Amino acid sequence: MNAHQSVSIVMIEDDEGHARLIEKNIRRAGIMNDIKHFLDGTSALDYLFNSPHGPMLNGPALVLLDLNLPDMSGTDILAKIKQSDGPVKRTPVVVLTTTDDSREIQRCYDLGANVYITKPVNYESFAQAIRQLGLFLSVIQVPDIEE
């Protein structure tokens, strides 16, 4: 990730424990970008589209999305992001969830998800997966908001 552009990571995850573990392991991978954490879909969407600091009005972002949310399905958020107009549409979305149902995975890619990762239950694998995601994030190119 281009550090000078300060890409912010938007994490939409209702489980605070998971959020903490994800954040810890991303940091351990050496990613120091700003991480905004949202516990529900409504506030996350509000931030993405309306916040002056959000990707719509401000710099580039990357979304980490859990599918099991209390107020709406993660796939709805994914659809809203990918079917919107403007810069948010080009925001990379990494679906990070417990569901490994093949239909669900297919549906997410159909809706335009960029990466789909199943959270391994085994913590060592989980930590490793997040760290690898961190490495991935460090090389990923995010579209410039100005373009």
Next chain:
Amino acid sequence: MAGEQGHSFAVNDGKIGRVLIAFMAVGFVALIAAGIAAAWVTGEMARHSQAVSHTYEVELSIAETRRLIEQGETTRRGFLLSPTTASFLDAYNTTAAALPVATKRLRQLTYDNPRQQVHLRTLDKHLRELLALRAESMELIVAGDIAEATERFREELSSVRLRQIRAVFDLMAREERNLLRTRDAQQERSISLFYTVLVVAGLLLGAVAIAALLVVVRYTGDLAQSREQLQQLNESLEAIVVDRTSDLSRANDEIQRFAYIVSHDLRSPLVNVMGFTAELEAATATLRELVERAQEEAPAILTEDAQLAAREDLPEAIGFIRTSTQKMDRLINAILALSRQGRRVLAPEPLDLMRMVGQIRDSMAHRLDETGASIDVVGSLPALVSDRVAIEQILSNLIENAVKYRHPDRAVEVQVRGAAAADRVWIEVSDNGRGIDPRDHERVFDLFRRSGTQDQPGEGIGLAHVRALAYRLGGTITLRSALGEGATFRLSLPPTLSLQEKS
């Protein structure tokens, strides 16, 4: 809808049958009565004609006797007038000889009639006197005493004897006529009786035929009606079955969804427990290092409790949390796998069971070689159209169990056999292993339940999975076993899996 099932049908086959048999019996009785009447009437007719001919015979006989008497009188008179004419004498002698024969015959014919006998006795008395007079007069004529004979003859002419004889004959003739009339009347009565019987029998037969016809018509009507009811019932039954089936599959879907959601939602907190346990472990390692450094550099600040906590209590607690969460993870995965299996769409195809067992054997070849176990198919296995994955999982689970739970004293021998019977196909997997206590025969099919010595790894999932699969394929699985004597699992399936359930 269920209320219709208690409906009673109007048609009672047994009752109808009895009524028809009763009608037929009445008809037969009428026929027999008509037959008996006909036979009786025929007998009566025969008897009557016999009686009629008898009467005529009697009349004939009376006339004959009378003729002989009159002829005798005539010839005697002729002889008296012309004594020289021998032919008169001859004729007289002939009639005199014939008369006793005729009277005897008359007596015989009227033997059974006392009134005629009375008449006959009167006749006899008169005849005897007449004959005696005749014989006398004839002798007188032969002797030439014509005058005396003529005198006698005249006397006799004036006497009433001959007229009395004639009157007796008339009486007898009338008597016979009366008899004949009585018999004719009797005859007519019996004939009319016969016709009455015939008419009654005919009417009875007609009535029986009409009644039977009505009964049959009504029975047919009832039958058609009940068939209609049956059809309606059948249709409603089908609707009920469809309803229940969809209810069932809905309930099943619900359970599957429930299991899936529960296991997923259980996984989420488990990730936290395991994750933070790992974090704790890392933190404990740091703490232990600190404790060790403190022990070396400033033992005074180190309490025994802190030392114990860092070295033993924390690692122990973390260890227990770890093994428990790992176990929970395995269980959740098992539920997830089961529910996923339940959601899988079945695809029936013709299966080569021999090959399938061969493949399972090959996949276990290493383990079989190590333990000296053998897996054999006895005879040939039946043709089966079913879901490949499901059947494979059932068979491999059963065969793996058979190899796994061996008897410590003998080499494992697994036998697979099967056959098609009626509308089912059965496959048996039997082993010579340690066997299963009959008390546990139901339990072993339950999820997370196991039986016997717990010396083998496993979660108690395999047989639950097998049973769930067997049910899904429309089959059943049963177990025969005694402790220490091996076990036989029998899988019974429909020969062709039909996908009626809309999953």
